[in-house]
Amino acid sequence: MTEESQKHKDAEDLWAVQATLKGNADAFETIVRRYTPVLYSLAYRLLGEGEEAEDAVQEILEKAFKNLPRFRINKRFFPWLYTIGVNHLRSLERRRRRRSRLRIVSSEPGRILESIASEQGNPVEQRELREGERLAQQALEALRVEYREVFILRQIQDLSVQEVAEVLGIPEGTVKTYLHRARKGMIDFLTGSGWE
Amino acid sequence: MTCEQWSMEFKQWLDRDWTDGADPSCPPSLQQHGEHCSRCGPRLQAALLLVEGKSLDRQAPPGLAERIVERMGSGTPIRSKAWLPWIGIPAAALLLIALGFLLVLRAPGRSAGETIVVRFELQAPDAREVSVVGNWNRWNPAAQKLKDPDGDGVWEIEIHLNKGEEHQYQFLIDGENWIPDPEAPLQVEDGFGGVNSVLQI
Numbered sequence: 149m150t151e152e153s154q155k156h157k158d159a160e161d162l163w164a165v166q167a168t169l170k171g172n173a174d175a176f177e178t179i180v181r182r183y184t185p186v187l188y189s190l191a192y193r194l195l196g197e198g199e200e201a202e203d204a205v206q207e208i209l210e211k212a213f214k215n216l217p218r219f220r221i222n223k224r225f226f227p228w229l230y231t232i233g234v235n236h237l238r239s240l241e242r243r244r245r246r247r248s249r250l251r252i253v254s255s256e257p258g259r260i261l262e263s264i265a266s267e268q269g270n271p272v273e274q275r276e277l278r279e280g281e282r283l284a285q286q287a288l289e290a291l292r293v294e295y296r297e298v299f300i301l302r303q304i305q306d307l308s309v310q311e312v313a314e315v316l317g318i319p320e321g322t323v324k325t326y327l328h329r330a331r332k333g334m335i336d337f338l339t340g341s342g343w344e
Numbered sequence: 345m346t347c348e349q350w351s352m353e354f355k356q357w358l359d360r361d362w363t364d365g366a367d368p369s370c371p372p373s374l375q376q377h378g379e380h381c382s383r384c385g386p387r388l389q390a391a392l393l394l395v396e397g398k399s400l401d402r403q404a405p406p407g408l409a410e411r412i413v414e415r416m417g418s419g420t421p422i423r424s425k426a427w428l429p430w431i432g433i434p435a436a437a438l439l440l441i442a443l444g445f446l447l448v449l450r451a452p453g454r455s456a457g458e459t460i461v462v463r464f465e466l467q468a469p470d471a472r473e474v475s476v477v478g479n480w481n482r483w484n485p486a487a488q489k490l491k492d493p494d495g496d497g498v499w500e501i502e503i504h505l506n507k508g509e510e511h512q513y514q515f516l517i518d519g520e521n522w523i524p525d526p527e528a529p530l531q532v533e534d535g536f537g538g539v540n541s542v543l544q545i
Contacts, residue, residue: 180416181409188404202405206412213416218531280389284400287390303397317533334394338387339355 161225299330469497478513
Protein backbone atom coordinates (compact mmCIF):
# COMPACT_ATOMS: atom_id res chain seq x y z
CA MET A 149 0.00 0.00 0.00
CA THR A 150 1.36 3.41 -0.95
CA GLU A 151 1.84 6.10 1.61
CA GLU A 152 -0.91 8.15 0.03
CA SER A 153 -3.49 5.36 0.05
CA GLN A 154 -2.55 4.58 3.66
CA LYS A 155 -3.18 8.20 4.61
CA HIS A 156 -6.50 8.09 2.83
CA LYS A 157 -7.42 4.93 4.70
CA ASP A 158 -6.37 6.49 8.02
CA ALA A 159 -8.52 9.52 7.27
CA GLU A 160 -11.52 7.31 6.52
CA ASP A 161 -10.97 5.46 9.78
CA LEU A 162 -10.90 8.70 11.73
CA TRP A 163 -14.09 9.88 10.04
CA ALA A 164 -15.78 6.60 10.99
CA VAL A 165 -14.59 6.88 14.59
CA GLN A 166 -15.74 10.47 14.96
CA ALA A 167 -19.05 9.77 13.28
CA THR A 168 -19.63 6.78 15.58
CA LEU A 169 -18.91 8.89 18.62
CA LYS A 170 -21.34 11.51 17.37
CA GLY A 171 -24.07 8.91 17.17
CA ASN A 172 -23.97 7.85 13.52
CA ALA A 173 -25.22 4.31 13.96
CA ASP A 174 -23.84 3.07 10.65
CA ALA A 175 -20.36 4.53 10.86
CA PHE A 176 -18.81 1.73 12.88
CA GLU A 177 -20.01 -0.71 10.25
CA THR A 178 -17.30 0.74 7.99
CA ILE A 179 -14.72 -0.24 10.58
CA VAL A 180 -16.19 -3.71 11.00
CA ARG A 181 -16.21 -4.39 7.26
CA ARG A 182 -12.72 -3.03 6.74
CA TYR A 183 -11.02 -4.81 9.60
CA THR A 184 -12.87 -8.11 9.88
CA PRO A 185 -10.66 -9.80 7.21
CA VAL A 186 -7.32 -8.76 8.74
CA LEU A 187 -8.46 -9.42 12.29
CA TYR A 188 -9.72 -12.84 11.27
CA SER A 189 -6.40 -13.71 9.66
CA LEU A 190 -4.57 -12.48 12.75
CA ALA A 191 -6.87 -14.43 15.08
CA TYR A 192 -6.71 -17.58 12.98
CA ARG A 193 -2.93 -17.63 12.88
CA LEU A 194 -2.57 -16.78 16.56
CA LEU A 195 -5.22 -19.20 17.78
CA GLY A 196 -5.12 -21.81 15.02
CA GLU A 197 -8.87 -22.35 15.25
CA GLY A 198 -11.35 -21.05 12.70
CA GLU A 199 -14.46 -21.02 14.86
CA GLU A 200 -12.66 -19.53 17.82
CA ALA A 201 -11.16 -16.91 15.50
CA GLU A 202 -14.62 -15.86 14.32
CA ASP A 203 -15.80 -15.28 17.87
CA ALA A 204 -12.56 -13.50 18.70
CA VAL A 205 -13.00 -11.02 15.85
CA GLN A 206 -16.42 -10.09 17.10
CA GLU A 207 -15.17 -9.70 20.66
CA ILE A 208 -12.27 -7.51 19.51
CA LEU A 209 -14.55 -5.23 17.52
CA GLU A 210 -17.02 -5.01 20.42
CA LYS A 211 -14.18 -4.11 22.73
CA ALA A 212 -12.94 -1.45 20.33
CA PHE A 213 -16.46 -0.07 20.02
CA LYS A 214 -16.91 0.22 23.75
CA ASN A 215 -13.49 1.77 24.21
CA LEU A 216 -13.86 4.20 21.32
CA PRO A 217 -14.28 7.22 23.60
CA ARG A 218 -10.75 6.56 24.81
CA PHE A 219 -9.21 6.53 21.36
CA ARG A 220 -7.05 9.60 20.84
CA ILE A 221 -8.12 11.21 17.64
CA ASN A 222 -4.60 12.44 16.80
CA LYS A 223 -3.37 8.83 16.52
CA ARG A 224 -3.79 6.28 13.74
CA PHE A 225 -6.75 4.02 14.33
CA PHE A 226 -5.53 0.69 13.03
CA PRO A 227 -2.51 0.26 15.40
CA TRP A 228 -4.88 1.07 18.28
CA LEU A 229 -7.36 -1.54 17.06
CA TYR A 230 -4.59 -4.08 16.51
CA THR A 231 -3.30 -3.52 20.04
CA ILE A 232 -6.75 -4.28 21.42
CA GLY A 233 -6.85 -7.33 19.14
CA VAL A 234 -3.48 -8.70 20.14
CA ASN A 235 -4.18 -8.19 23.83
CA HIS A 236 -7.52 -9.96 23.53
CA LEU A 237 -6.02 -12.83 21.55
CA ARG A 238 -3.26 -13.21 24.12
CA SER A 239 -5.83 -13.72 26.83
CA LEU A 240 -7.71 -16.27 24.71
CA GLU A 241 -4.47 -18.03 23.88
CA ARG A 242 -3.55 -18.29 27.55
CA ARG A 243 -6.91 -19.90 28.30
CA ARG A 244 -6.70 -22.14 25.24
CA ARG A 245 -3.22 -23.39 26.15
CA ARG A 246 -4.38 -24.28 29.61
CA ARG A 247 -7.28 -26.19 28.12
CA SER A 248 -5.38 -28.03 25.46
CA ARG A 249 -2.03 -29.23 26.66
CA LEU A 250 -2.80 -32.74 25.55
CA ARG A 251 -3.32 -31.54 21.99
CA ILE A 252 0.30 -30.50 21.76
CA VAL A 253 1.39 -34.08 22.39
CA SER A 254 -0.78 -35.36 19.57
CA SER A 255 0.67 -32.95 17.02
CA GLU A 256 4.13 -34.47 16.99
CA PRO A 257 5.41 -34.19 13.39
CA GLY A 258 6.14 -37.86 12.73
CA ARG A 259 2.59 -38.86 13.59
CA ILE A 260 1.15 -36.39 11.14
CA LEU A 261 3.21 -37.86 8.33
CA GLU A 262 1.84 -41.27 9.17
CA SER A 263 -1.70 -39.96 8.97
CA ILE A 264 -0.92 -38.42 5.59
CA ALA A 265 0.43 -41.71 4.34
CA SER A 266 -2.69 -43.53 5.48
CA GLU A 267 -5.08 -41.22 3.60
CA GLN A 268 -6.53 -42.67 0.44
CA GLY A 269 -7.77 -41.16 -2.78
CA ASN A 270 -6.30 -37.63 -2.56
CA PRO A 271 -3.91 -36.34 -5.18
CA VAL A 272 -0.41 -36.19 -3.73
CA GLU A 273 0.18 -32.52 -4.49
CA GLN A 274 -3.10 -31.32 -2.99
CA ARG A 275 -2.44 -33.40 0.09
CA GLU A 276 1.04 -31.94 0.46
CA LEU A 277 -0.24 -28.39 0.05
CA ARG A 278 -2.86 -28.94 2.72
CA GLU A 279 -0.43 -30.66 5.05
CA GLY A 280 2.14 -28.01 4.24
CA GLU A 281 -0.17 -25.33 5.59
CA ARG A 282 -0.94 -27.43 8.62
CA LEU A 283 2.74 -27.87 9.31
CA ALA A 284 3.37 -24.17 8.78
CA GLN A 285 0.66 -23.47 11.38
CA GLN A 286 2.25 -25.99 13.73
CA ALA A 287 5.63 -24.37 13.26
CA LEU A 288 4.02 -21.07 14.21
CA GLU A 289 2.31 -22.56 17.24
CA ALA A 290 5.56 -24.10 18.42
CA LEU A 291 7.05 -20.62 18.78
CA ARG A 292 6.99 -18.54 21.92
CA VAL A 293 3.92 -16.32 21.66
CA GLU A 294 6.00 -13.10 21.49
CA TYR A 295 7.89 -14.36 18.46
CA ARG A 296 4.73 -15.66 16.82
CA GLU A 297 2.95 -12.33 17.18
CA VAL A 298 5.84 -10.49 15.57
CA PHE A 299 6.13 -13.00 12.73
CA ILE A 300 2.40 -12.89 11.98
CA LEU A 301 2.15 -9.12 12.03
CA ARG A 302 5.32 -8.50 10.04
CA GLN A 303 5.61 -11.44 7.71
CA ILE A 304 2.02 -12.49 7.12
CA GLN A 305 0.08 -9.27 7.64
CA ASP A 306 2.80 -7.11 6.13
CA LEU A 307 2.88 -4.42 8.81
CA SER A 308 6.07 -2.37 8.86
CA VAL A 309 8.59 -2.93 11.65
CA GLN A 310 7.56 0.44 13.05
CA GLU A 311 3.89 -0.51 13.03
CA VAL A 312 4.57 -3.86 14.70
CA ALA A 313 6.55 -2.04 17.39
CA GLU A 314 3.66 0.40 17.91
CA VAL A 315 1.03 -2.33 18.09
CA LEU A 316 2.97 -4.51 20.52
CA GLY A 317 4.47 -1.65 22.51
CA ILE A 318 8.05 -2.84 22.09
CA PRO A 319 11.14 -1.19 20.54
CA GLU A 320 11.81 -1.68 16.83
CA GLY A 321 15.08 -3.44 17.65
CA THR A 322 13.14 -5.99 19.68
CA VAL A 323 10.79 -6.56 16.73
CA LYS A 324 13.79 -7.42 14.53
CA THR A 325 15.26 -9.69 17.18
CA TYR A 326 11.98 -11.54 17.67
CA LEU A 327 11.55 -11.89 13.91
CA HIS A 328 14.98 -13.47 13.66
CA ARG A 329 14.22 -15.84 16.53
CA ALA A 330 10.86 -16.73 15.02
CA ARG A 331 12.49 -17.72 11.75
CA LYS A 332 15.14 -19.72 13.55
CA GLY A 333 12.49 -21.47 15.64
CA MET A 334 10.53 -22.45 12.56
CA ILE A 335 13.63 -23.71 10.79
CA ASP A 336 14.44 -25.83 13.84
CA PHE A 337 10.87 -27.16 13.81
CA LEU A 338 10.95 -28.11 10.14
CA THR A 339 14.45 -29.56 10.20
CA GLY A 340 14.25 -31.08 13.68
CA SER A 341 15.05 -34.64 14.65
CA GLY A 342 11.38 -35.64 14.49
CA TRP A 343 11.70 -35.80 10.74
CA GLU A 344 14.81 -37.95 10.43
CA MET B 345 18.32 -37.71 -4.25
CA THR B 346 17.56 -39.57 -1.04
CA CYS B 347 15.43 -38.11 1.73
CA GLU B 348 18.55 -37.77 3.90
CA GLN B 349 20.37 -35.80 1.21
CA TRP B 350 17.27 -33.71 0.67
CA SER B 351 17.04 -32.95 4.40
CA MET B 352 20.60 -31.66 4.46
CA GLU B 353 20.08 -29.43 1.46
CA PHE B 354 16.72 -28.30 2.82
CA LYS B 355 18.36 -27.17 6.04
CA GLN B 356 21.11 -25.34 4.16
CA TRP B 357 18.50 -23.53 2.10
CA LEU B 358 16.50 -22.49 5.16
CA ASP B 359 19.62 -21.39 7.03
CA ARG B 360 20.33 -18.72 4.45
CA ASP B 361 19.56 -15.05 4.88
CA TRP B 362 15.82 -14.47 5.17
CA THR B 363 15.92 -10.71 5.21
CA ASP B 364 13.37 -8.68 3.29
CA GLY B 365 13.72 -8.96 -0.45
CA ALA B 366 15.45 -12.34 -0.34
CA ASP B 367 14.50 -14.70 -3.15
CA PRO B 368 11.81 -17.00 -1.69
CA SER B 369 12.21 -19.64 -4.41
CA CYS B 370 13.97 -22.84 -3.50
CA PRO B 371 16.61 -24.74 -5.51
CA PRO B 372 15.14 -26.96 -8.29
CA SER B 373 16.64 -30.09 -6.75
CA LEU B 374 14.69 -29.50 -3.52
CA GLN B 375 11.54 -28.76 -5.48
CA GLN B 376 11.87 -31.86 -7.66
CA HIS B 377 12.32 -34.30 -4.77
CA GLY B 378 9.69 -32.54 -2.67
CA GLU B 379 7.08 -32.87 -5.40
CA HIS B 380 7.45 -36.63 -5.50
CA CYS B 381 8.07 -37.48 -1.87
CA SER B 382 5.17 -37.68 0.57
CA ARG B 383 7.64 -37.47 3.45
CA CYS B 384 9.54 -34.36 2.35
CA GLY B 385 6.82 -32.60 0.32
CA PRO B 386 4.78 -31.18 3.23
CA ARG B 387 7.93 -29.83 4.87
CA LEU B 388 8.87 -28.04 1.69
CA GLN B 389 5.37 -26.61 1.28
CA ALA B 390 5.36 -25.44 4.89
CA ALA B 391 8.75 -23.80 4.46
CA LEU B 392 7.68 -22.05 1.27
CA LEU B 393 4.55 -20.72 2.93
CA LEU B 394 6.53 -19.45 5.90
CA VAL B 395 9.27 -17.89 3.78
CA GLU B 396 6.74 -16.08 1.66
CA GLY B 397 4.57 -15.24 4.66
CA LYS B 398 1.72 -13.48 2.89
CA SER B 399 0.49 -16.79 1.45
CA LEU B 400 -0.54 -17.70 4.98
CA ASP B 401 -2.93 -14.78 5.15
CA ARG B 402 -6.20 -16.50 6.00
CA GLN B 403 -9.38 -15.50 4.23
CA ALA B 404 -12.30 -14.74 6.51
CA PRO B 405 -15.36 -16.95 5.96
CA PRO B 406 -17.89 -15.37 3.58
CA GLY B 407 -20.37 -13.11 5.31
CA LEU B 408 -18.44 -12.87 8.58
CA ALA B 409 -18.37 -9.05 8.61
CA GLU B 410 -22.10 -8.92 7.90
CA ARG B 411 -22.83 -11.37 10.72
CA ILE B 412 -20.74 -9.32 13.12
CA VAL B 413 -22.48 -6.09 12.09
CA GLU B 414 -25.83 -7.75 12.66
CA ARG B 415 -24.88 -9.14 16.06
CA MET B 416 -23.36 -5.89 17.24
CA GLY B 417 -26.42 -3.89 16.36
CA SER B 418 -26.06 -0.14 16.41
CA GLY B 419 -25.60 2.58 18.92
CA THR B 420 -23.11 5.00 20.33
CA PRO B 421 -20.33 3.90 22.66
CA ILE B 422 -20.89 5.56 26.02
CA ARG B 423 -18.14 5.52 28.56
CA SER B 424 -20.45 5.23 31.55
CA LYS B 425 -21.80 1.94 30.27
CA ALA B 426 -18.43 0.34 29.66
CA TRP B 427 -17.92 -3.13 31.04
CA LEU B 428 -14.43 -4.44 31.49
CA PRO B 429 -14.08 -8.12 30.59
CA TRP B 430 -11.95 -9.57 33.33
CA ILE B 431 -9.57 -12.13 31.99
CA GLY B 432 -7.38 -13.12 34.87
CA ILE B 433 -9.91 -14.47 37.33
CA PRO B 434 -11.37 -17.94 36.94
CA ALA B 435 -14.84 -18.91 35.74
CA ALA B 436 -17.47 -17.18 37.86
CA ALA B 437 -15.32 -14.11 38.25
CA LEU B 438 -14.95 -13.40 34.57
CA LEU B 439 -16.58 -10.03 34.73
CA LEU B 440 -15.54 -7.12 36.79
CA ILE B 441 -17.63 -4.02 36.84
CA ALA B 442 -15.51 -1.05 37.52
CA LEU B 443 -17.57 1.72 38.92
CA GLY B 444 -14.66 4.06 38.93
CA PHE B 445 -14.04 6.82 41.30
CA LEU B 446 -16.35 9.24 42.92
CA LEU B 447 -14.92 12.59 43.67
CA VAL B 448 -16.15 13.78 46.96
CA LEU B 449 -15.35 17.30 47.93
CA ARG B 450 -15.78 17.67 51.61
CA ALA B 451 -15.03 20.75 53.63
CA PRO B 452 -13.47 18.89 56.59
CA GLY B 453 -11.17 17.06 54.20
CA ARG B 454 -9.56 20.19 52.90
CA SER B 455 -6.35 21.37 54.34
CA ALA B 456 -6.09 25.11 53.70
CA GLY B 457 -7.15 24.48 50.08
CA GLU B 458 -4.12 22.31 49.40
CA THR B 459 -5.68 18.83 49.40
CA ILE B 460 -9.05 17.34 48.74
CA VAL B 461 -10.48 13.97 49.61
CA VAL B 462 -11.02 11.59 46.74
CA ARG B 463 -13.16 8.55 47.25
CA PHE B 464 -12.33 5.55 45.09
CA GLU B 465 -14.87 2.79 44.65
CA LEU B 466 -14.42 -0.35 42.65
CA GLN B 467 -16.91 -3.16 42.29
CA ALA B 468 -14.97 -6.40 42.32
CA PRO B 469 -17.10 -9.04 44.06
CA ASP B 470 -14.61 -11.87 43.55
CA ALA B 471 -11.49 -10.01 44.56
CA ARG B 472 -9.69 -10.96 47.75
CA GLU B 473 -7.69 -7.75 47.91
CA VAL B 474 -7.82 -4.44 46.08
CA SER B 475 -5.31 -1.60 46.17
CA VAL B 476 -5.16 1.74 44.46
CA VAL B 477 -1.64 2.34 43.32
CA GLY B 478 -0.50 5.67 41.94
CA ASN B 479 2.21 8.24 41.66
CA TRP B 480 1.11 9.84 44.94
CA ASN B 481 2.00 6.67 46.85
CA ARG B 482 5.03 5.93 44.65
CA TRP B 483 3.27 2.95 43.09
CA ASN B 484 3.44 1.05 46.34
CA PRO B 485 0.86 -1.80 46.21
CA ALA B 486 0.78 -2.08 49.98
CA ALA B 487 0.25 1.61 50.69
CA GLN B 488 -3.49 2.05 50.16
CA LYS B 489 -5.75 -0.97 50.25
CA LEU B 490 -9.44 -0.62 49.65
CA LYS B 491 -11.95 -2.15 52.03
CA ASP B 492 -15.29 -3.85 51.59
CA PRO B 493 -16.71 -3.66 55.10
CA ASP B 494 -20.29 -4.66 54.22
CA GLY B 495 -19.25 -7.46 51.86
CA ASP B 496 -21.28 -6.13 48.91
CA GLY B 497 -18.37 -6.42 46.51
CA VAL B 498 -17.78 -2.69 46.34
CA TRP B 499 -14.31 -1.84 47.58
CA GLU B 500 -13.68 1.69 48.78
CA ILE B 501 -11.14 4.07 50.18
CA GLU B 502 -10.84 7.80 50.75
CA ILE B 503 -7.52 9.44 50.07
CA HIS B 504 -6.22 12.99 50.49
CA LEU B 505 -4.64 14.15 47.26
CA ASN B 506 -2.87 17.39 46.46
CA LYS B 507 -4.95 19.90 44.60
CA GLY B 508 -3.73 21.32 41.30
CA GLU B 509 -1.73 18.21 40.39
CA GLU B 510 -2.11 15.40 37.92
CA HIS B 511 -2.44 11.99 39.58
CA GLN B 512 -1.92 8.74 37.69
CA TYR B 513 -3.12 5.44 39.07
CA GLN B 514 -4.32 1.90 38.50
CA PHE B 515 -6.17 -0.62 40.60
CA LEU B 516 -4.35 -3.75 41.66
CA ILE B 517 -6.51 -6.83 42.24
CA ASP B 518 -5.24 -9.68 44.41
CA GLY B 519 -1.70 -8.40 44.12
CA GLU B 520 -1.27 -9.42 40.49
CA ASN B 521 -3.87 -7.99 38.14
CA TRP B 522 -3.40 -4.34 37.23
CA ILE B 523 -6.33 -2.51 35.65
CA PRO B 524 -6.85 1.12 34.78
CA ASP B 525 -10.05 2.76 35.87
CA PRO B 526 -12.37 2.46 32.87
CA GLU B 527 -14.44 5.36 34.11
CA ALA B 528 -11.56 7.78 34.33
CA PRO B 529 -11.89 10.54 31.76
CA LEU B 530 -8.20 10.50 30.87
CA GLN B 531 -5.75 7.67 30.22
CA VAL B 532 -2.04 7.74 29.42
CA GLU B 533 0.32 4.97 28.38
CA ASP B 534 2.18 3.51 31.31
CA GLY B 535 5.30 2.54 29.37
CA PHE B 536 4.63 -1.17 29.91
CA GLY B 537 2.03 -1.71 27.22
CA GLY B 538 -0.88 -0.71 29.42
CA VAL B 539 -2.45 2.55 30.47
CA ASN B 540 -2.70 4.57 33.63
CA SER B 541 -5.82 6.44 34.59
CA VAL B 542 -5.35 10.15 35.09
CA LEU B 543 -7.06 12.28 37.69
CA GLN B 544 -6.65 16.03 37.49
CA ILE B 545 -7.93 17.92 40.51
